[in-house]
Amino acid sequence: MSASATSSATQDRIPVTVLTGYLGAGKTTLLNRLLTEQHGKRYAVIVNEFGQIGIDNELVVDAEEEVFEMNNGCICCTVRGDLIRIIGNLVKRKERFDAILIETTGLADPAPVAQTFFVDADVKAVAKLDSIVTVVDARNVLARLDDSHEAAEQIAFADVILLNKADLVTADDLAALESRLRGINPTAVVHRTERCVIPLEEVLGRRAFDLDRILAIEPNFLGEDDHEHDDAVTSIALHETQPIDVNKFNKWIGRLLQEKGQSILRSKGILDVRGSPNRFVFQAVHMLIERDDGKAWGLDEKRNSKLVFIGRDLETMDLKAGFAACIA
Amino acid sequence: MFADSGLLAVSVGDGTIQLVTPDGTTQSVQAHNGAVLCLSLDVDGLGFVSGGDDGRMVRCALDDTSTVLLHAPGRQIDVLAVSRPAKMRAVAIGREVRLLDVGGAVRSSAPGHPSSVSGLAFNPKGKRLAVAHYGGVTLWWTATLGQTPSRLAWRGSHIAASWSPDGTYLMTAMQECELHGWRVAEGEDIFMRGYTSKARSMAWIAKPPILVTSGADCVIGWSFAGSGPQGKPPLEAGQGIGQLVTQVATHPTRPLVAAGFEDGGVAICELMPNRENRSVRLRPAGGGRVSALAWSRDGTWLAVGTDTGALSLLELSDPAP
Numbered sequence: 001m002s003a004s005a006t007s008s009a010t011q012d013r014i015p016v017t018v019l020t021g022y023l024g025a026g027k028t029t030l031l032n033r034l035l036t037e038q039h040g041k042r043y044a045v046i047v048n049e050f051g052q053i054g055i056d057n058e059l060v061v062d063a064e065e066e067v068f069e070m071n072n073g074c075i076c077c078t079v080r081g082d083l084i085r086i087i088g089n090l091v092k093r094k095e096r097f098d099a100i101l102i103e104t105t106g107l108a109d110p111a112p113v114a115q116t117f118f119v120d121a122d123v124k125a126v127a128k129l130d131s132i133v134t135v136v137d138a139r140n141v142l143a144r145l146d147d148s149h150e151a152a153e154q155i156a157f158a159d160v161i162l163l164n165k166a167d168l169v170t171a172d173d174l175a176a177l178e179s180r181l182r183g184i185n186p187t188a189v190v191h192r193t194e195r196c197v198i199p200l201e202e203v204l205g206r207r208a209f210d211l212d213r214i215l216a217i218e219p220n221f222l223g224e225d226d227h228e229h230d231d232a233v234t235s236i237a238l239h240e241t242q243p244i245d246v247n248k249f250n251k252w253i254g255r256l257l258q259e260k261g262q263s264i265l266r267s268k269g270i271l272d273v274r275g276s277p278n279r280f281v282f283q284a285v286h287m288l289i290e291r292d293d294g295k296a297w298g299l300d301e302k303r304n305s306k307l308v309f310i311g312r313d314l315e316t317m318d319l320k321a322g323f324a325a326c327i328a
Numbered sequence: 329m330f331a332d333s334g335l336l337a338v339s340v341g342d343g344t345i346q347l348v349t350p351d352g353t354t355q356s357v358q359a360h361n362g363a364v365l366c367l368s369l370d371v372d373g374l375g376f377v378s379g380g381d382d383g384r385m386v387r388c389a390l391d392d393t394s395t396v397l398l399h400a401p402g403r404q405i406d407v408l409a410v411s412r413p414a415k416m417r418a419v420a421i422g423r424e425v426r427l428l429d430v431g432g433a434v435r436s437s438a439p440g441h442p443s444s445v446s447g448l449a450f451n452p453k454g455k456r457l458a459v460a461h462y463g464g465v466t467l468w469w470t471a472t473l474g475q476t477p478s479r480l481a482w483r484g485s486h487i488a489a490s491w492s493p494d495g496t497y498l499m500t501a502m503q504e505c506e507l508h509g510w511r512v513a514e515g516e517d518i519f520m521r522g523y524t525s526k527a528r529s530m531a532w533i534a535k536p537p538i539l540v541t542s543g544a545d546c547v548i549g550w551s552f553a554g555s556g557p558q559g560k561p562p563l564e565a566g567q568g569i570g571q572l573v574t575q576v577a578t579h580p581t582r583p584l585v586a587a588g589f590e591d592g593g594v595a596i597c598e599l600m601p602n603r604e605n606r607s608v609r610l611r612p613a614g615g616g617r618v619s620a621l622a623w624s625r626d627g628t629w630l631a632v633g634t635d636t637g638a639l640s641l642l643e644l645s646d647p648a649p
Contacts, residue, residue: 062403064443084503092365093342
């Protein structure tokens with residue numbers, strides 16, 4: 001009987017950045033910039049149009065966007081079957097890489113990509129979703145919002161939005177655009193860019209899906225008169241200064257997402273829970289929810305609760321009343 | 329993976345295949361540029377075929393240069409199957425399946441499966457090929473692959489396929505941590521639920537037919553004797569180790585199962601109906617989870633590979649525990 005030596009210890013989970021955006025918005029430009037910048041990092045790239053776009057990287061994998069329904073009792077739970085396989089295969093490589101970049105096609109719904117990282121145990125064990133970056137073309141995003149629901153979904157799911165080709169529209173138009181994007185998604189960081197020129201750290205390593213980073217939410221509480229567009233996808237931000245009963249909240253949010261999770265694209269919050277020294281943080285993608293204890297409240301800190309929903313038909317859900325009923 | 333001669337092939341994440349002879353000498357073959365994703369004994373029982381994330385399918389053998397059988401740039405070759413009776417190799421490239429003969433020529437191909445192919449399995453006689461994908465399994469006759477398939481449909485993603493040794497049943501592992509299957513002649517469905525993880529590793533004890541799987545915190549065996557396993561509790565072995573089983577491999581001649589665990593441990597378990605089954609731990613925990621297990625043809629050696637690249641060779645001259 002013999003046995004040979006073992007090698008290195010368990011590795012950290014690999015961060016994954018998802019690039020979405022409508023055709024021609026500049027995703028490939030951004031991807032190429034990320035890959036060619038002198039940063040000394042190694043990225044694996046999963047793309048859908050291999051061979052059609054010039055990407056200079058040895059670790060490019062061609063994927064078909066295969067959206068699979070999960071039979072787990074959750075009606076809107078879809079995952080990307082191809083990603084489960086490809087990520088499982090990528091981590092078999094001996095030499096490790098620093099991050100995975102996934103480029104989706106212009107028409108892709110970001111939900112299945114995000115849900116893959118919530119649902120699949122094998123993927124969760126080796127990789128974690130870092131952020132969703134959406135590139136929009138400042139010149140025609142308005143038209144896209146009017147003629148397609150994917151454009152709104154990609155903005156709704158974004159943690160970072162690049163308002164690209166910003167040099168091709170006027171300052172007034174840009175401001176109006178930004179306000180409209182914020183109406184859909186008040187928690188994303190918006191950058192105005194030309195040819196996707198942006199420091200890499202604004203796009204990679206954001207840890208936007210880490211529960212402890214949900215703390216960074218500073219939703220832009222819109223004044224009433226800002227609601228001048230009727231986008232199908234909108235957002236509602238709720239604020240509460242009285243402490244929350246965690247049991248009531250869990251029951252409410254669980255049921256809300258179970259019933260309305262198809263319409264609620266993303267939700268997240270930081271709560272001041274009565275009796276707890278720590279912040280209570282949660283986030284959800286459709287019906288899939290994650291929650292945990294966050295950082296402790298400081299002694300002199302003003303405790304309060306913030307909650308953001310992004311989705312369709314939110315105004316019909318009595319969110320404000322539902323949340324108010326969770327006050328301890 | 330052992331050859332008839334006792335030669336062991338080990339696939340490694342650096343793209344090499346390590347060929348270890350029974351006397352312990354090792355030859356390293358640089359088969360792939362990237363990770364080796366799948367490995368199978370080739371049709372002659374002497375060499376091995378492998379697939380890699382460099383899009384290549386390669387044959388290698390001792391004192392033989394490695395031969396590239398296929399190259400699909402940008403693709404990952406992670407599913408292949410070999411039938412020794414049919415002298416055929418099957419390989420998946422995305423949604424397409426190709427059949428290659430001994431000489432490496434493409435005999436036939438079937439593009440356009442409903443999704444990327446995630447499992448391939450020849451039936452024991454090599455006359456049929458099962459192709460697992462999203463939504464079920466496509467069944468081809470090897471002789472007419474690419475012409476008229478039959479479909480075994482079941483909602484969900486099927487990630488691995490395995491035939492019973494008598495060719496009566498075809499079983500698949502599913503994305504949802506369950507097994508599905510069909511009595512192929514009648515198309516009758518079977519399913520088994522309750523796994524904690526994907527039951528990707530499947531192996532068979534021939535008599536009575538027992539399907540042995542990974543995916544739970546003990547070895548799970550489903551007896552196909554009589555009316556089959558539907559609605560009956562499974563056989564269990566290796567309970568009490570308290571670790572998830574990640575790999576199973578059945579002994580070539582005895583009703584014994586080698587089980588590899590998430591912590592790197594390995595146990596040999598008896599698996600017989602209607603009795604208490606004993607188990608013996610062979611390899612202690614360490615070196616990452618067990619990702620490969622293989623018995624030599626005569627059942628005297630067990631090879632164990634783990635996630636971090638540790639290889640253990642265990643000699644079992646008297647396999648009775």
